[in-house]
Amino acid sequence: MHFKRVTYLSPCQKGLFVLQAIAILLLLPPVLKAASNDAPIRYLPEAKIFIMETDHTSYVFGINEQNALQNLYWGKKISREDDFSQAHTAETRYPLESQEGMTNEEYAGWGGMRYTEPCLKVTMADGVRDLVLKYVSHQVKGDTLEVLTKDMNYDLFVTLTYQVFPHHDIIRKNTTIENRTKQTVVVESAQSGVWYVPPGVGYRLTYLSGRWAGENQVTQETIHQGKKVLESRRMVTSQQATPWFAIDYHGEANEEYGRVWFGALGWSGNWKIVVEQTPNQQVRVVGGFNDFDFSYQLKPGESLKTPEFYGGYTDQGFGKASRIMHHFELAEILPHRPMPRLRPVSSNSWCATEFAANEENQKQFAAVAAKLGVELLMMDDGWFGARGARKDDHAGLGDWYPDPDKFPNGLKPLIDYVHGLGMEFGLWIEPEMVNPDSNLYRQHPDWVINFPGRPRTQGRNQLMLNLAREDVKEWVFNTFDKLLTENDIKVVKWDMNRHISEPGWPEVPPVEQKEIWVKYVANLYGILDRLRAKHPSIEIESSQSGGGRVDLEFLKRIETMNSSDNGDSFDLQRIGEGYSFVYAPKVTDGSVEDNPRTNGRSTPLKFRFLQGISMGGGLELCCDIRKWPTADLDAAKEMIGYYKVIRRTLQEGDLYRLDSPGDVDISAKEYVAPDGKQAVIFAFRHSQQFLYQAPTIYLRGLDDRALYRLQPIDGKLSEKQRVLSGAYLMNHGLDFKLEGDFDSTSVLFEKVE
Numbered sequence: 043m044h045f046k047r048v049t050y051l052s053p054c055q056k057g058l059f060v061l062q063a064i065a066i067l068l069l070l071p072p073v074l075k076a077a078s079n080d081a082p083i084r085y086l087p088e089a090k091i092f093i094m095e096t097d098h099t100s101y102v103f104g105i106n107e108q109n110a111l112q113n114l115y116w117g118k119k120i121s122r123e124d125d126f127s128q129a130h131t132a133e134t135r136y137p138l139e140s141q142e143g144m145t146n147e148e149y150a151g152w153g154g155m156r157y158t159e160p161c162l163k164v165t166m167a168d169g170v171r172d173l174v175l176k177y178v179s180h181q182v183k184g185d186t187l188e189v190l191t192k193d194m195n196y197d198l199f200v201t202l203t204y205q206v207f208p209h210h211d212i213i214r215k216n217t218t219i220e221n222r223t224k225q226t227v228v229v230e231s232a233q234s235g236v237w238y239v240p241p242g243v244g245y246r247l248t249y250l251s252g253r254w255a256g257e258n259q260v261t262q263e264t265i266h267q268g269k270k271v272l273e274s275r276r277m278v279t280s281q282q283a284t285p286w287f288a289i290d291y292h293g294e295a296n297e298e299y300g301r302v303w304f305g306a307l308g309w310s311g312n313w314k315i316v317v318e319q320t321p322n323q324q325v326r327v328v329g330g331f332n333d334f335d336f337s338y339q340l341k342p343g344e345s346l347k348t349p350e351f352y353g354g355y356t357d358q359g360f361g362k363a364s365r366i367m368h369h370f371e372l373a374e375i376l377p378h379r380p381m382p383r384l385r386p387v388s389s390n391s392w393c394a395t396e397f398a399a400n401e402e403n404q405k406q407f408a409a410v411a412a413k414l415g416v417e418l419l420m421m422d423d424g425w426f427g428a429r430g431a432r433k434d435d436h437a438g439l440g441d442w443y444p445d446p447d448k449f450p451n452g453l454k455p456l457i458d459y460v461h462g463l464g465m466e467f468g469l470w471i472e473p474e475m476v477n478p479d480s481n482l483y484r485q486h487p488d489w490v491i492n493f494p495g496r497p498r499t500q501g502r503n504q505l506m507l508n509l510a511r512e513d514v515k516e517w518v519f520n521t522f523d524k525l526l527t528e529n530d531i532k533v534v535k536w537d538m539n540r541h542i543s544e545p546g547w548p549e550v551p552p553v554e555q556k557e558i559w560v561k562y563v564a565n566l567y568g569i570l571d572r573l574r575a576k577h578p579s580i581e582i583e584s585s586q587s588g589g590g591r592v593d594l595e596f597l598k599r600i601e602t603m604n605s606s607d608n609g610d611s612f613d614l615q616r617i618g619e620g621y622s623f624v625y626a627p628k629v630t631d632g633s634v635e636d637n638p639r640t641n642g643r644s645t646p647l648k649f650r651f652l653q654g655i656s657m658g659g660g661l662e663l664c665c666d667i668r669k670w671p672t673a674d675l676d677a678a679k680e681m682i683g684y685y686k687v688i689r690r691t692l693q694e695g696d697l698y699r700l701d702s703p704g705d706v707d708i709s710a711k712e713y714v715a716p717d718g719k720q721a722v723i724f725a726f727r728h729s730q731q732f733l734y735q736a737p738t739i740y741l742r743g744l745d746d747r748a749l750y751r752l753q754p755i756d757g758k759l760s761e762k763q764r765v766l767s768g769a770y771l772m773n774h775g776l777d778f779k780l781e782g783d784f785d786s787t788s789v790l791f792e793k794v795e
């Protein structure tokens with residue numbers, strides 16, 4: 043017979059037991075204590091090492107024997123602190139390099155024998171152009187670390203600031219450069235920081251570049267010795283390059299597997315990211331303000347903050363790297379975080395009425411749109427200016443009052459009508475611009491960016507207001523504050539339709555003029571912040587001739603963006619794929635345009651709708667719905683209904699890029715709801731040849747053992763079973779009868795409880 047031994051403790055014994063347990067815990071060997079320390083930032087005084095940790099990554103740097111900050115590691119989490127030894131400058135027997143020049147310095151000034159891309163370059167008042175930064179002190183406050191450094195002689199201080207976002211596997215860095223000398227210091231290059239991947243060669247760079255109507259094309263290339271510069275010199279983030287990079291080892295990563303280091307910069311003006319492989323076979327990425335035409339005077343006591351640079355690492359491929367960014371942006375970047383409201387279905391007037399918007403035609407749109415289930419009416423360009431001025435893009439910008447011919451009683455009757463139909467109202471504005479043919483320009487020709495006596499080159503017949511000027515900044519704020527106060531507007535589409543030229547600022551001394559690159563953008567942020575603070579319920583759609591101004595700093599001030607001026611659904615598949623590497627689907631609107639408006643390519647309405655919906659953000663109809671036949675209106679109503687059923691999953695869930703539109707003649711995407719209860723896939727075929735069957739589509743991110751009920755939107759799914767396991771869907775996959783040109787389908791999956 044076996045007896046269970048039961049021990050009974052008296053209350054007094056219990057107390058003793060607890061005390062003993064506490065004593066044992068306190069006496070545990072240090073290694074165990076260290077392991078239980080889950081503070082995201084730790085400083086190890088003996089080894090002089092800073093450890094920053096997220097759930098799955100570590101970022102480590104230390105103070106070396108030259109009292110300089112030296113990077114030690116960035117990658118998958120290494121929990122054992124004792125594994126890291128004190129930082130020590132690189133050894134070199136090579137006479138053309140210095141030890142510090144070959145060391146992975148955490149924030150190197152341009153000084154001594156350093157030849158790689160510097161983080162900071164200055165000229166001191168006495169002409170000295172040598173900067174060697176040494177550690178001074180540091181402060182850890184929860185998930186933030188500040189490390190103060192200083193030049194070896196001069197009182198030029200640089201604070202390196204880090205923030206760790208443990209559950210998002212993201213670390214943010216930037217710096218503050220402070221002049222505590224008694225004379226002006228000129229900053230010639232101010233970078234936010236540098237990211238190092240483990241030493242070695244064979245890395246591959248993935249980046250996004252493009253053009254107007256062709257944003258964010260994914261490009262991959264092997265990194266070799268030298269530099270690859272991604273940048274904007276256009277005073278906006280730009281369509282030409284996106285401030286983002288991803289680096290994988292030996293090109294081994296794909297959507298699901300492989301080590302990927304990635305980063306994104308938040309700056310909506312001239313930015314630069316330099317991906318460099320040094321002669322010492324070290325890949326490093328420096329990013330911050332573009333130093334082209336850059337010069338910033340720091341007077342005594344003044345400081346300059348560099349843009350925030352975000353970095354992350356995953357060993358689960360590009361798909362995971364993107365999802366990390368998406369969830370991070372929703373939780374930590376977007377206004378109204380951590381849970382911005384779901385984006386609405388909107389109808390935009392631009393593609394239908396262009397500059398001819400008036401009260402009557404907008405009411406006509408509103409009436410049709412409301413019947414389709416549209417939730418917001420966005421009145422685009424054309425509504426403002428002196429009587430009859432804005433009939434095209436030659437006049438009107440700057441005169442922000444309703445054209446009395448088009449809106450004899452102001453905007454109120456239209457807005458009331460839209461509200462009466464149960465919809466919200468949105469309005470297009472282009473605050474930073476002026477047409478020479480406008481009352482504003484006639485009154486203030488000096489308000490534009492210009493060099494005296496030089497041409498004022500016009501882009502789309504317009505000039506740029508100099509927001510760096512305090513009076514212009516105030517005028518912009520007051521003008522749009524008034525507009526928002528007087529009208530019940532839910533969303534403003536903040537457009538900007540040219541890039542800079544002749545970047546002069548004649549009102550300030552020549553040595554300060556180049557500060558326009560920083561001050562314009564800083565004041566733009568200031569205007570947006572003040573408007574948002576005063577009108578907390580407004581939302582902003584960023585438009586810069588499509589997607590030319592989106593980055594992590596602008597994202598803090600906008601809810602959504604006009605993804606592209608290209609309305610061709612086929613082109614938009616690749617544009618949308620590019621965005622999804624960096625930006626949360628929630629912010630990329632999906633536009634459905636009339637056919638064949640953009641490039642003459644005709645695609646079926648279903649293809650256009652599914653493409654628009656699959657972008658993941660707000661769904662926008664940029665069409666003349668007044669002219670649609672009943673069959674199209676019915677189809678639109680159905681698609682909008684479908685979108686509303688799945689939009690939380692699209693906007694807040696996990697995106698899986700199943701098949702890239704750049705690879706084969708099929709593309710497929712899947713979204714899985716945050717709670718895993720719903721999933722949806724979209725599949726598109728653009729050009730079937732030789733009667734080849736569409737390839738099988740394998741789902742991802744489902745629960746192997748769960749059952750899912752399938753609801754296809756049409757008869758394209760070959761599979762007849764309507765309840766299937768996650769294992770089947772992910773391993774056996776699904777086949778679709780997608781045929782000919784521009785065929786498409788979607789299936790909704792509900793987890794069976």
Ligand code: DGJ
Pocket residue numbers: 392422423470537539585586587588604606607
């Ligand atoms: C450019 C935008 O991208 C378009 O959507 C439209 O708003 C026009 N500007 C209006 O001028």
